[in-house]
Amino acid sequence: MVNSNLFPSIEATGGESSTESRRKKPRISETEAEIEARRINEESLKRWKTNRVQQIYASKLVEALRRVRQRSTNEPDKVVSVAAREIRETADRVLAASAKGTTRWSRAILASRVRAKLKKHKKAAKKSAGNCKSRKAAATETNRIKLPAVDRKLKFLGRLVPGCRKVSVPNLLDEATDYIAALEMQVRAMEALAELLTAAAPRTTLTGP
Amino acid sequence: MNGAIEADLLLDYNTDMSVLERQRAHLKYLNPGFDSPLAGFFSDSSMINGGVIDGFLGTDGLNLPMIYGQTTVEGDPRLSISPETMIGTGNFKKRKFDTETKDCDGKKKKILMMNREDEVEEEDEKSKLTEQNNGSTKSIKKMKNKAKKEENSYSNDSSKVTIQKTDYIHVRARRGQATDSHSIAERVRREKISERMKFLQDLVPGCDKITGKAGMLDEIINYVQSLQRQIEFLSMKLAVVNPRPDFDMDDIFAKEVASTPMTVVPSPEMVNSGYSHEMVNSGYSNEMVSSGYLHFNPMQQVDTTSSDPLSSCFNNGQAPSMWDSHVQNLYGSLGV
Numbered sequence: 184m185v186n187s188n189l190f191p192s193i194e195a196t197g198g199e200s201s202t203e204s205r206r207k208k209p210r211i212s213e214t215e216a217e218i219e220a221r222r223i224n225e226e227s228l229k230r231w232k233t234n235r236v237q238q239i240y241a242s243k244l245v246e247a248l249r250r251v252r253q254r255s256t257n258e259p260d261k262v263v264s265v266a267a268r269e270i271r272e273t274a275d276r277v278l279a280a281s282a283k284g285t286t287r288w289s290r291a292i293l294a295s296r297v298r299a300k301l302k303k304h305k306k307a308a309k310k311s312a313g314n315c316k317s318r319k320a321a322a323t324e325t326n327r328i329k330l331p332a333v334d335r336k337l338k339f340l341g342r343l344v345p346g347c348r349k350v351s352v353p354n355l356l357d358e359a360t361d362y363i364a365a366l367e368m369q370v371r372a373m374e375a376l377a378e379l380l381t382a383a384a385p386r387t388t389l390t391g392p
Numbered sequence: 393m394n395g396a397i398e399a400d401l402l403l404d405y406n407t408d409m410s411v412l413e414r415q416r417a418h419l420k421y422l423n424p425g426f427d428s429p430l431a432g433f434f435s436d437s438s439m440i441n442g443g444v445i446d447g448f449l450g451t452d453g454l455n456l457p458m459i460y461g462q463t464t465v466e467g468d469p470r471l472s473i474s475p476e477t478m479i480g481t482g483n484f485k486k487r488k489f490d491t492e493t494k495d496c497d498g499k500k501k502k503i504l505m506m507n508r509e510d511e512v513e514e515e516d517e518k519s520k521l522t523e524q525n526n527g528s529t530k531s532i533k534k535m536k537n538k539a540k541k542e543e544n545s546y547s548n549d550s551s552k553v554t555i556q557k558t559d560y561i562h563v564r565a566r567r568g569q570a571t572d573s574h575s576i577a578e579r580v581r582r583e584k585i586s587e588r589m590k591f592l593q594d595l596v597p598g599c600d601k602i603t604g605k606a607g608m609l610d611e612i613i614n615y616v617q618s619l620q621r622q623i624e625f626l627s628m629k630l631a632v633v634n635p636r637p638d639f640d641m642d643d644i645f646a647k648e649v650a651s652t653p654m655t656v657v658p659s660p661e662m663v664n665s666g667y668s669h670e671m672v673n674s675g676y677s678n679e680m681v682s683s684g685y686l687h688f689n690p691m692q693q694v695d696t697t698s699s700d701p702l703s704s705c706f707n708n709g710q711a712p713s714m715w716d717s718h719v720q721n722l723y724g725s726l727g728v
Contacts, residue, residue, distance in 0.1 A: 271627035336609035356588035373626040
């Protein structure tokens with residue numbers, strides 16, 4: 184239900200970003216986004232720090248991890264790395280869910296899973312991979328001259344933040360701000376959880392015979 | 393003479409001048425004596441753009457709004473204009489923009505407007521007039537918005553005006569800075585970016601000493617990467633901590649709350665309080681380990697029946713509340 188609601192918004196924002204390159208259209212969306220962005224910036228430093236948010240995130244995380252573990256009990260032969268990836272993806276999804284869809288990266292995280300499922304079903308994975316590669320090769324061949332350092336770093340930052348590759352610079356910085364705050368909260372929550380579990384875990388197995 | 397000049401004008405400028413003609417005609421109609429100042433300004437075709445302003449502004453009887461080239465903004469009487477007098481002035485804006493700024497470079501403060509074409513386009517759709525008339529309504533609405541803006545923002549000296557719902561960003565050029573529309577747009581863009589970089593600077597530790605976008609971006613990227621790596625590591629840790637499928641987290645928390653008779657446990661309340669205290673202190677002393685032990689034994693016994701009764705315990709609401717208080721204590725202790 185949440186994902187279906189999120190899809191139209193993602194398409195809308197994708198459309199917005201593509202029209203930003205045109206001169207005439209973007210100004211309205213820019214300024215409305217400007218207000219939004221300023222609000223996000225001022226809030227993001229605080230909103231990921233409140234106790235309430237952390238409580239919500241922690242409880243949701245616990246629930247989600249429990250579900251993952253129950254699901255993984257059906258397939259007991261899982262490599263640690265695979266399990267770790269699952270847990271990480273779950274944690275990211277919970278984080279994105281607690282962002283309540285106001286930020287681009289949260290929407291991208293929530294949508295990526297659905298998109299991956301769709302791709303699997305349609306077996307279009309090979310096709311898209313091929314297209315991406317050819318496009319990338321063409322791009323790098325034409326742009327032999329390196330972009331200035333700042334631009335390169337901005338691009339890299341766009342790749343780090345999920346769903347922000349083709350986002351304008353100020354929006355990218357906004358998203359990065361919120362993303363960093365959210366990641367910090369996630370790290371704290373997972374640390375606390377891990378400590379709780381390792382402390383409460385059977386000590387006899389850890390401390391010896 | 394007027395005809396020749398009109399032809400001249402038509403050659404140089406296309407649509408603007410045709411509107412200007414109409415405007416002149418209108419003004420002539422409204423104010424028969426009006427022709428002279430305009431004729432004066434028309435006679436010098438080289439001064440067309442600069443002259444437009446001066447010519448207009450020089451005429452007091454016109455009730456035209458003072459838009460460009462003046463430091464003072466007239467109050468209401470100037471702004472209450474009949475629409476016809478405004479025809480064509482709006483369309484001049486874009487062209488006038490650059491030339492007028494060149495004229496008024498010496499003056500201290502300017503009010504420059506960045507026009508929003510799409511907002512105007514919306515209003516165009518509303519009015520089903522011809523294109524020329526659309527231009528006029530454009531200009532009228534722009535004028536009125538701008539007039540309102542000026543009244544609202546006149547007190548602001550050298551700061552950016554807040555955004556109206558009509559999506560105009562009105563910027564004043566500060567003293568001693570270039571008043572090109574391009575450089576102003578550049579400055580606005582740079583200020584936006586630097587504002588956000590400041591937020592990031594607060595967020596990322598160790599960024600205070602670094603000046604310059606490249607260095608700060610480096611730090612930011614490093615920080616994001618390190619956070620992501622930490623999350624990877626922690627998720628691996630969480631995955632390792634629960635190798636056994638029947639190891640259920642519910643156990644841990646439910647054991648604290650459920651008052652199941654445990655031979656090893658002295659009393660449930662003591663264990664609970666001990667546990668929570670440990671959480672508060674965020675230290676792991678022997679008490680903690682012993683409570684771990686205590687939990688372990690019953691867990692071994694209730695292996696098979698782990699999930700159902702405990703999940704029901706969870707659903708009772710006791711466990712979650714305990715968990716919440718735990719988390720609160722945890723986060724309090726972690727210095728958040």
